Amino acid sequence: MxxxxxxxxxxxxxxxxxxxxxxxxxxxxxxxxxxxxxxxxxxxxxxxxxxxxxxxxxxxxxxxxxxxxxxxxxxxxxxxxxxxxxxxxxxxxxxxxxxxxxxxxxxxxxxxxxxxxxxxxxxxxxxxxxxxxxxxxxxxxxxxxxxxxxxxxxxxxxxxxxxxxxxxxxxxxxxxxxxxxxxxxxxxxxxxxxxxxxxxxxxxxxxxxxxxxxxxxxxxxxxxxxxxxxxxxxAGFMPTRSGDDYPPALADLFAHARTSKGETTNTGRYPAVNVAEAWELQSMLEVTTPGVESAFETDGDTRTTYLVHPDGSWARAVGEWTDPPEVHQGGPQRLWTLLERIRHRLNAEGSLPLLGARVCITPDGVVHLSRGGWRGTLGG
Missing domain, CATH: 3.40.50.150 (Vaccinia Virus protein VP39)
Known part of the structure; x- marks a missing residue:
């Protein structure tokens, strides 16, 4: 060579x-x-x-x-x-x-x-x-x-x-x-x-x-x-780990999200999206609702987004390509609704306040973010 x-x-x-x-x-x-x-x-x-x-x-x-x-x-x-x-x-x-x-x-x-x-x-x-x-x-x-x-x-x-x-x-x-x-x-x-x-x-x-x-x-x-x-x-780096593998994902809750009817059902405003690949959306979701995990599937033109949270909250959004999806949600939080608020802000303002934000990380590890009148924290 x-x-x-x-x-x-x-x-x-x-x-x-x-x-x-x-x-x-x-x-x-x-x-x-x-x-x-x-x-x-x-x-x-x-x-x-x-x-x-x-x-x-x-x-x-x-x-x-x-x-x-x-x-x-x-x-x-x-x-x-x-x-x-x-x-x-x-x-x-x-x-x-x-x-x-x-x-x-x-x-x-x-x-x-x-x-x-x-x-x-x-x-x-x-x-x-x-x-x-x-x-x-x-x-x-x-x-x-x-x-x-x-x-x-x-x-x-x-x-x-x-x-x-x-x-x-x-x-x-x-x-x-x-x-x-x-x-x-x-x-x-x-x-x-x-x-x-x-x-x-x-x-x-x-x-x-x-x-x-x-x-x-x-x-x-x-x-x-x-x-x-x-x-x-x-950058999409792997998170730190403390052993030779990551802790198990919320497999049972993902399985529940795939089949359950949901406590609420409605038509979403925005199409199903692969949250893990939409880096800015995913990052803002972590700032506003820490701990959300996501999955995404396609079957022809049918796209499905799953969101789950350790507190038992879950959401499933299913739609054809860019059509508004049918959304099922359950648990203490309405995760798809929270994601749609972020997407609405992105559409309304043309950007999210993350990139270019000022940062102060205090010795306790809490990350304080600010940009204009917006404030956010990670780890607090």
Whole structure:
């Protein structure tokens, strides 16, 4: 494999000619960091891909600007057999290089400044940062010991020896750092406290907030507050996890939402929508109604949206393409009604107040948002 040529082409695609990140992208053999990965087949089931089995496909995957899923549930592709078919959600990946570069730019790295990379994954961000500012200034942390061990070995093979730490960032982050860049969604509230404590006064953080696609950047003040903005940029990172998989989804409530008539039935104002892919809608829903989970199905032109909440609330909206859907809702909250309020504001004003909002994260982990007369909180 002529990986240097392919890495150079990737650098051409994801950086500018004068970018300081161009050389790191062009000199990291990304294929060595992802020898195996998962892809979905025609039936939606996960299939393991091994680079050595198909070098051409390996090169194409590794040097395309896309994320590669490396772990599903607790099963990493490196440790799976050809016949394994894991079920569940992706739990680790090699993030697409353009997004890695964007997050590094948001982090404002500098020579001699210590960096904490939260969410080692396949080690791509750690590798790029080590090339750019020197590996002695880089620490990479992940909850999964296999990920930190594998990345350590693979980066050492290309002459990079950053520090690797295995820890749950929601409970403990050893050390103090002048820059923190996270490629996992950090939870607002108590789970954010250890990360904030690890950021040095005057230091800068760039992260998404868990269950949203909002990229938060800010500087730590002497009183412990982190003050900054919601960037006019978004990212769909996996949320942090404390074990080898995520807690079970609200499967019973989703099953109930699929079949129940509902305490109320009406015709919705807006079409059924894939909330998980409508990042700004989903993020605003998390601000206004934390904890909502969604699912989306299509059957020909029929589209169905499901919303559920840990308090037992649920909603099902079924409609043909862009037609108004039939909506069934139950439980303490009317989730579809709450979503429609957000969509009405978006249609009426042309935007939601999230992107560009001011942010103040207090040491207790609560994220305070403001823009004009609008206020919102996450984790409070």
């Amino acid at each position: 002529d990986w240097e040529k392919e890495a150079g082409k990737l650098a051409d695609r994801v950086t500018d000619p004068d970018s300081l990140w161009r050389a790191p992208v062009a000199t990291v053999p990304r294929h060595d960091l992802v020898p195996c990965w998962w892809e979905t087949d025609d039936t939606g089931r996960w299939t393991r891909r091994s680079g050595t089995d198909d070098p051409a496909a390996w090169s194409e995957a590794a040097y395309s600007d896309r994320s590669l899923i490396t772990q599903v549930g607790p099963l990493h592709a490196d440790r799976a057999g050809p016949g394994d078919r894991p079920e569940g959600l992706p739990t680790s990946s090699a993030t697409l290089p353009s997004l890695v570069v964007r997050m590094l730019r948001h982090g404002r790295l500098g020579d001699g400044l210590s960096l904490l990379d939260l969410g080692t994954g396949a080690g791509g961000l750690t590798a790029y940062a080590s090339r750019r500012i020197g590996y002695r200034h880089v620490t990479s942390l992940d909850v999964d010991p296999y990920l930190t061990e594998a990345a350590s070995v693979r980066l050492a093979a290309i002459g990079l020896h950053p520090t690797f730490v295995t820890a749950d960032a929601t409970t403990r982050v050893p050390g103090t750092y002048e820059r923190i860049v996270s490629t996992v969604g950090l939870p607002a509230g108590p789970g954010l406290r250890p990360v904030l404590a690890a950021l040095a006064p005057g230091g800068r953080i760039a992260t998404t907030i868990g269950r949203t696609s909002l990229i938060v950047t800010g500087w730590k003040h002497a009183n412990g507050d982190v003050v900054g903005v919601i960037e006019r940029d978004m």
